[in-house]
Amino acid sequence: MDNRLLIAKSEPLWNTNNKVIFLVGSLIILLFTLPLFGLNSFYLHLFIMIFMHAVMAQSWNVIAGFSGQISLGHGAFFGIGAYATSFFYIQYGVSPWISMPFGILISGIFAILIGIPMLRLSGHYFAIATLLIGISFQVVFQRWDLVGAASGLWVPMTSEDSWIALQFHKSKVPYYYIFLIFFIITFFIVWLLSRSKLGYRLRAVRDDPQAALSLCINVSNYKIIAYVISAMIMAPMGSLFAQYILIIDPDRVFNIEISIIVLLITVLGGIGNVWGPIIGAAILIPISEYSRIYLGGTGGAVDLIIYGLILMVICIFRPDGLISFVPKDILERKKQR
Amino acid sequence: MTSEIILQAIVTGLMMGLIYALIAAGLSLIFGLMDIVNFAHGEHLMLSMFSSFWLWSLFGIDPIFSIPITILLMAFCGIVTHYFLIRYILKAKMLIQICATFGLSIFIRSIAQLLWTPDFRNVDKPLLEGRLEIGSVFIGQPQLIASLVCLIAFIGLYLFVTKTETGLALQATAQDRHAAEILGIPSNKMFAIGWAIGLGCVGVAGGMMANYFFIFTDVGINFALFAFVAVALGGFGSIIGCLYAGIIIGLVESLGGLLIDPSFKLLYVFVIYLLVVIYRPQGLFGRY
Numbered sequence: 001m002d003n004r005l006l007i008a009k010s011e012p013l014w015n016t017n018n019k020v021i022f023l024v025g026s027l028i029i030l031l032f033t034l035p036l037f038g039l040n041s042f043y044l045h046l047f048i049m050i051f052m053h054a055v056m057a058q059s060w061n062v063i064a065g066f067s068g069q070i071s072l073g074h075g076a077f078f079g080i081g082a083y084a085t086s087f088f089y090i091q092y093g094v095s096p097w098i099s100m101p102f103g104i105l106i107s108g109i110f111a112i113l114i115g116i117p118m119l120r121l122s123g124h125y126f127a128i129a130t131l132l133i134g135i136s137f138q139v140v141f142q143r144w145d146l147v148g149a150a151s152g153l154w155v156p157m158t159s160e161d162s163w164i165a166l167q168f169h170k171s172k173v174p175y176y177y178i179f180l181i182f183f184i185i186t187f188f189i190v191w192l193l194s195r196s197k198l199g200y201r202l203r204a205v206r207d208d209p210q211a212a213l214s215l216c217i218n219v220s221n222y223k224i225i226a227y228v229i230s231a232m233i234m235a236p237m238g239s240l241f242a243q244y245i246l247i248i249d250p251d252r253v254f255n256i257e258i259s260i261i262v263l264l265i266t267v268l269g270g271i272g273n274v275w276g277p278i279i280g281a282a283i284l285i286p287i288s289e290y291s292r293i294y295l296g297g298t299g300g301a302v303d304l305i306i307y308g309l310i311l312m313v314i315c316i317f318r319p320d321g322l323i324s325f326v327p328k329d330i331l332e333r334k335k336q337r
Numbered sequence: 338m339t340s341e342i343i344l345q346a347i348v349t350g351l352m353m354g355l356i357y358a359l360i361a362a363g364l365s366l367i368f369g370l371m372d373i374v375n376f377a378h379g380e381h382l383m384l385s386m387f388s389s390f391w392l393w394s395l396f397g398i399d400p401i402f403s404i405p406i407t408i409l410l411m412a413f414c415g416i417v418t419h420y421f422l423i424r425y426i427l428k429a430k431m432l433i434q435i436c437a438t439f440g441l442s443i444f445i446r447s448i449a450q451l452l453w454t455p456d457f458r459n460v461d462k463p464l465l466e467g468r469l470e471i472g473s474v475f476i477g478q479p480q481l482i483a484s485l486v487c488l489i490a491f492i493g494l495y496l497f498v499t500k501t502e503t504g505l506a507l508q509a510t511a512q513d514r515h516a517a518e519i520l521g522i523p524s525n526k527m528f529a530i531g532w533a534i535g536l537g538c539v540g541v542a543g544g545m546m547a548n549y550f551f552i553f554t555d556v557g558i559n560f561a562l563f564a565f566v567a568v569a570l571g572g573f574g575s576i577i578g579c580l581y582a583g584i585i586i587g588l589v590e591s592l593g594g595l596l597i598d599p600s601f602k603l604l605y606v607f608v609i610y611l612l613v614v615i616y617r618p619q620g621l622f623g624r625y
Binding site: 064068070072117118120121123124125127128129131132133135136139140143256260263264267271302304305307308309310311312314315316319 | 368374422425426429430431432433434435436437439440441442443444445446447448450451558562565566569573600601603604607610611614615618
């Protein structure tokens with residue numbers, strides 16, 4: 001018995017199933033070489049959106065899937081990230097690369113400030129409070145003159161492609177690689193988190209707060225940690241999105257739709273599972289982008305109808321998400337003997 | 338700032354508060370019965386306003402006469418919701434329950450946007466129009482009638498739940514589903530009745546508001562938020578708590594708008610919500 005414990009302890013953190021390593025490795029190589037095949041800009045845009053939403057959904061997964069708190073206002077952190085880079089670039093000419101960590105920091109601080117009073121609440125109370133927070137951010141930014149109030153911020157365009165200003169006008173390939181790298185880094189971090197001590201404690205908090213408390217796990221502290229990590233993952237996506245479209249306004253970056261879509265992607269893919277958000281994003285984002293092409297404008301809200309329907313159907317028939325169709329032996333780490 | 342303006346704000350807040358109270362009562366009834374928060378409550382309110390609007394615009398029935406039809410439609414909608422969605426998620430995790438009703442709200446709202454476009458509509462020249470002048474306070478007639486009808490409906494709901502046999506059966510199911518079933522109260526039927534009544538309340542409020550409020554597909558969001566706050570404030574599952582909570586919210590909204598800045602109405606209500614759930618998590622009249 002002692003022996004097995006020692007083996008388990010000496011086992012490296014990233015020791016995992018060979019099938020998974022092969023699958024993930026080939027997927028990463030494929031994604032890195034994809035632009036070399038000369039994809040047109042629509043497909044590049046589609047992939048960029050998939051990466052972005054997968055990371056956003058992963059951020060939501062940390063707070064909702066791991067620690068079990070449902071945040072319905074996660075768009076707030078996305079907006080903070082977007083506003084941080086654009087504001088500092090317009091006002092002081094600071095490169096987005098420098099202001100992005102700053103946005104992450106602000107987001108984290110806001111998460112602590114919001115988290116301390118709110119994460120004492122649980123369940124429905126927390127969900128409603130976050131819904132209110134998301135909308136409050138939108139209301140405040142719509143009326144805050146310093147950041148352009150309702151008309152938002154227009155990032156001045158550089159005449160040339162520039163890595164310092166993070167603007168590329170000729171092609172979307174640099175954006176593709178930037179988003180891809182962020183996507184891989186985020187997933188690696190969350191994957192490490194999910195099998196670290198912190199990850200197990202968060203799941204203990206989710207599954208049975210009282211039992212966790214009896215094991216000396218400070219429930220509300222761990223919820224705040226999860227909330228902060230989640231907010232910090234969300235913020236850089238806002239920054240990159242702002243640099244990608246170069247116009248931000250409160251109705252776009254604080255929109256409640258952002259909070260909805262991250263929830264939807266995660267629930268569809270599989271909540272509480274690291275791979276869930278990838279599957280969810282890879283299925284939902286094409287639906288939304290294609291419905292916009294074929295139906296025009298914002299797609300006549302058809303994508304949202306489909307989203308709502310999918311969400312209900314998943315909740316009724318597959319509460320564990322699509323990941324539950326994948327056989328267990330692929331997902332679990334190699335057995336020690 | 339004179340005392341008349343403040344009095345005016347108090348009266349306006351009171352009238353709005355009674356409407357919030359009825360909307361919240363529907364939400365609270367459903368929550369108390371089966372521990373499910375209906376995140377589509379605002380969308381159901383929107384549907385009832387549209388039902389009132391279409392009955393007026395297609396058949397020329399004035400909103401005040403179409404109230405019974407709207408109530409019946411909404412009650413039917415509640416039963417359909419229960420039968421096709423809620424029935425399946427009764428035993429699911431809370432997270433799934435929230436996601437399911439949230440999905441329902443997205444679904445209803447976007448279908449409405451597709452069918453009716455997001456235009457603002459209003460009922461032109463309803464029977465109830467004009468305003469009364471009492472002392473120095475102006476009271477819009479439709480608003481006054483709407484709040485009175487909501488108050489009557491609220492009292493009716495309260496009497497129904499506390500005095501009639503079906504109401505007592507509802508309460509029994511809310512307290513202990515299995516014990517109630519042993520006593521021969523079919524819980525599934527009670528849930529359906531609960532949904533029908535809960536959305537019927539929304540039907541009354543929406544139908545009366547169609548008289549004077551703009552009708553558009555996103556109208557429900559703010560009302561639903563205030564209803565959530567009212568339910569938390571009054572205590573989840575307490576119906577009489579909703580009345581006080583609704584009035585408090587209406588007053589905070591109108592007085593805060595008058596004294597500080599009207600564009601941040603939502604924030605004042607939010608602050609109230611936070612204070613209540615942090616210092617008195619069971620609400621003012623909660624059972625838990």
